[in-house]
Amino acid sequence: MGGGDNSAATEEGSQANDGDGVTVNVRCSNGSKFSVQIKLDSTVQSFKALLASKCDIPADQQRLIYKGRILKDDQTLQSYGLEADHTVHLVCGFAPTPAPPPTTTTNAAGLNASGASNTTQTNARTVGSNEADALGGAGLGASLFPGLGLGGLGGSAGLFGAGLPDFEQVQQQLTQNPNIMREIMNMPAVQNLMNNPEIMRSLIMNNPQMRDIIDRNPELAHILNDPSTLRQTLEAARNPELMREMMRNTDRAMSNIESSPEGFNMLRRMYETVQEPFLNATTMAGNTGNDSANPFAALLGTQGGNQARDGSTNQSTPTSGTNANSPAPNTNPLPNPWSSAATGGAQTNTTRSNASADARPQAPVGLGGLGLPEFEGMFGAMQDGNILNQLMQNPAISQMMQSLLSNPQYMNQVLGLNPQLRSSLDSNSQLREMMQNPEFLRQLTSPETMQQLLTLQQSLLSQLSRPQSTQEPAQTGGGAGTLNNMGLEALMTMFGGLGAGSLAVPNRSDVPPEQLYATQLSQLQEMGFIDTQENIQALIATAGNVHAAVERLLGNSAQ
Amino acid sequence: MTLGSGGSSVVVPRNFRLLEELERGEKGIGDGTVSYGMDDGDDIYMRSWTGTIIGPHNTVHEGRIYQLKLFCDKDYPEKPPSVRFHSRINMTCVNHETGVVEPKKFGLLANWQREYTMEDILTQLKKEMAAPHNRKLVQPPEGTYF
Numbered sequence: 001m002g003g004g005d006n007s008a009a010t011e012e013g014s015q016a017n018d019g020d021g022v023t024v025n026v027r028c029s030n031g032s033k034f035s036v037q038i039k040l041d042s043t044v045q046s047f048k049a050l051l052a053s054k055c056d057i058p059a060d061q062q063r064l065i066y067k068g069r070i071l072k073d074d075q076t077l078q079s080y081g082l083e084a085d086h087t088v089h090l091v092c093g094f095a096p097t098p099a100p101p102p103t104t105t106t107n108a109a110g111l112n113a114s115g116a117s118n119t120t121q122t123n124a125r126t127v128g129s130n131e132a133d134a135l136g137g138a139g140l141g142a143s144l145f146p147g148l149g150l151g152g153l154g155g156s157a158g159l160f161g162a163g164l165p166d167f168e169q170v171q172q173q174l175t176q177n178p179n180i181m182r183e184i185m186n187m188p189a190v191q192n193l194m195n196n197p198e199i200m201r202s203l204i205m206n207n208p209q210m211r212d213i214i215d216r217n218p219e220l221a222h223i224l225n226d227p228s229t230l231r232q233t234l235e236a237a238r239n240p241e242l243m244r245e246m247m248r249n250t251d252r253a254m255s256n257i258e259s260s261p262e263g264f265n266m267l268r269r270m271y272e273t274v275q276e277p278f279l280n281a282t283t284m285a286g287n288t289g290n291d292s293a294n295p296f297a298a299l300l301g302t303q304g305g306n307q308a309r310d311g312s313t314n315q316s317t318p319t320s321g322t323n324a325n326s327p328a329p330n331t332n333p334l335p336n337p338w339s340s341a342a343t344g345g346a347q348t349n350t351t352r353s354n355a356s357a358d359a360r361p362q363a364p365v366g367l368g369g370l371g372l373p374e375f376e377g378m379f380g381a382m383q384d385g386n387i388l389n390q391l392m393q394n395p396a397i398s399q400m401m402q403s404l405l406s407n408p409q410y411m412n413q414v415l416g417l418n419p420q421l422r423s424s425l426d427s428n429s430q431l432r433e434m435m436q437n438p439e440f441l442r443q444l445t446s447p448e449t450m451q452q453l454l455t456l457q458q459s460l461l462s463q464l465s466r467p468q469s470t471q472e473p474a475q476t477g478g479g480a481g482t483l484n485n486m487g488l489e490a491l492m493t494m495f496g497g498l499g500a501g502s503l504a505v506p507n508r509s510d511v512p513p514e515q516l517y518a519t520q521l522s523q524l525q526e527m528g529f530i531d532t533q534e535n536i537q538a539l540i541a542t543a544g545n546v547h548a549a550v551e552r553l554l555g556n557s558a559q
Numbered sequence: 560m561t562l563g564s565g566g567s568s569v570v571v572p573r574n575f576r577l578l579e580e581l582e583r584g585e586k587g588i589g590d591g592t593v594s595y596g597m598d599d600g601d602d603i604y605m606r607s608w609t610g611t612i613i614g615p616h617n618t619v620h621e622g623r624i625y626q627l628k629l630f631c632d633k634d635y636p637e638k639p640p641s642v643r644f645h646s647r648i649n650m651t652c653v654n655h656e657t658g659v660v661e662p663k664k665f666g667l668l669a670n671w672q673r674e675y676t677m678e679d680i681l682t683q684l685k686k687e688m689a690a691p692h693n694r695k696l697v698q699p700p701e702g703t704y705f
Contacts, residue, residue, distance in 0.1 A: 065613070066585075068627070086586055087587025091624060
């Protein structure tokens with residue numbers, strides 16, 4: 001468009017007074033400017049169509065802003081007071097970001113679905129982000145909390161942001177590209193970094209927000225003092241499969257619960273009515289007698305108590321007979337394609353138990369591995385009721401539990417993963433049947449059962465604190481019969497083994513570069529770099545960063 | 560430009576000042592990366608304004624459009640306008656409940672000078688979005704409002 005044309009047209013326009021259209025300046029978000037001729041009585045929609053021919057943005061993606069207002073398609077330009085020579089801002093509505101958006105959008109969708117319970121959600125969200133922030137590396141923890149739309153990636157990127165503001169660029173890439181994230185996590189330098197508790201510590205303490213949280217919750221400091229905890233969370237962050245699976249599970253569970261009428265309220269009620277009394281009771285546990293399990297059950301009413309017994313029967317089933325206590329499955333490759341699902345879940349819980357700021361990660365972490373956060377919560381409660389409270393009030397936790405338990409394959413995986421349990425299953429076909437019975441599994445996942453589980457855990461706690469009394473409640477609950485002191489320990493080691501087993505997965509990412517960089521390789525090939533060997537070399541050198549690899553490849557060919 | 564030179568030597572009356580801002584907003588003069596205009600063209604005091612910030616690149620805000628309400632009371636520009644986000648946003652200087660930009664946490668409002676304009680506020684907020692402590696904050700879903 002020549003300048004002469006424009007000014008002539010403008011004059012014409014103003015003389016003809018809207019008859020022939022006026023010149024409107026359009027300013028794109030990338031800074032470029034152009035002018036168009038348009039009649040002021042035309043609709044925004046037709047204006048967009050006109051703009052579409054002038055720029056690359058299709059009409060349905062355009063968003064126009066004028067005088068601070070977003071123009072609506074069915075209004076006329078005149079109605080917004082647009083006049084000649086005024087400037088309209090043009091923004092591309094849906095930024096074409098490549099891979100991650102699906103997860104993001106589903107998360108957002110989940111949030112929207114819960115519209116009614118907005119306030120609760122918001123609270124949970126803040127809690128969530130705080131916790132995740134405090135953990136730094138616990139990016140996975142982030143995606144546990146519904147509000148954290150970006151989920152794990154964002155959270156783990158936060159780690160770097162914690163102390164290294166220069167990493168911002170990197171972070172941005174990280175949040176958009178899980179592969180890069182993984183590569184970074186795999187880089188020896190980073191691993192060294194992570195293995196050095198001092199560095200991690202200073203990283204985290206550098207962030208005032210985080211320091212604040214730690215000050216408020218001294219328990220969190222324990223995490224900082226435990227390098228293995230940090231490492232575990234980072235390992236989880238390294239594996240995109242885990243992350244993806246986990247996020248999907250969360251989303252699914254969330255939408256499941258929330259789509260059922262009253263579902264969300266039910267969850268909330270459950271936590272309010274069960275968890276708080278439980279919490280109080282737990283902290284008072286010292287005063288109650290031998291059968292301190294009963295007061296807890298009483299809180300739920302007689303029926304609840306009965307159900308709770310049933311629940312404990314169910315629950316004790318998988319534990320009975322597991323006596324050995326070595327977390328052997330570490331080195332066992334996971335045999336079936338569901339492995340990522342299973343480990344995804346387990347990892348999640350590992351992270352979560354960190355979030356509960358437990359000073360004794362070993363047993364509790366493992367327990368968390370089966371989606372029973374209340375366990376570690378109970379330990380945590382002794383130290384900080386608030387944290388437990390937050391945890392329990394967070395619907396995402398319960399949703400997570402549900403998603404874990406509602407997946408029969410996962411349950412099977414859990415069983416298969418644990419050699420002790422497997423052998424006990426082999427020797428007891430009834431048990432196996434029970435574990436593979438979808439009805440039973442469904443029962444496990446029902447809200448009632450979750451209540452029962454809470455009660456069970458209460459009773460377990462009382463056993464923990466009062467070993468001599470274990471026999472009695474165990475018999476009350478023991479349909480399968482053999483839950484005793486030994487069984488309890490076995491239970492813990494089993495879950496512990498589970499947690500540890502899941503951590504073995506990221507370690508197995510020492511795969512050949514062709515496999516490791518498969519996605520990047522295919523990307524490069526699509527771009528026209530056909531020399532696979534060269535591609536791999538470039539990818540290795542750039543730690544899997546496709547952009548850097550391309551630059552390297554181009555640089556090579558130019559020389 | 561004209562405003563800056565005028566503002567330093569001559570005290571521009573409120574109405575002239577706001578008219579000038581109105582024109583700059585409509586015509587995209589100046590920085591031009593933010594957009595703002597009057598809510599009600601009939602309000603002779605020109606108090607209520609709407610501003611829009613397009614989320615800066617390479618931040619979580621990218622591609623989002625944030626709407627704000629600015630209220631220039633009669634003591635503007637001696638006193639800063641009250642600024643409130645209409646679109647939900649998670650930023651350190653924005654109240655999580657109300658969307659109000661808290662002057663204590665936002666330097667431009669805290670150290671207000673009469674030469675500052677609403678455009679300055681908007682562009683500064685935009686810069687704030689890209690600041691390290693804001694650029695990666697988890698944001699509420701797009702299209703929700705305070």
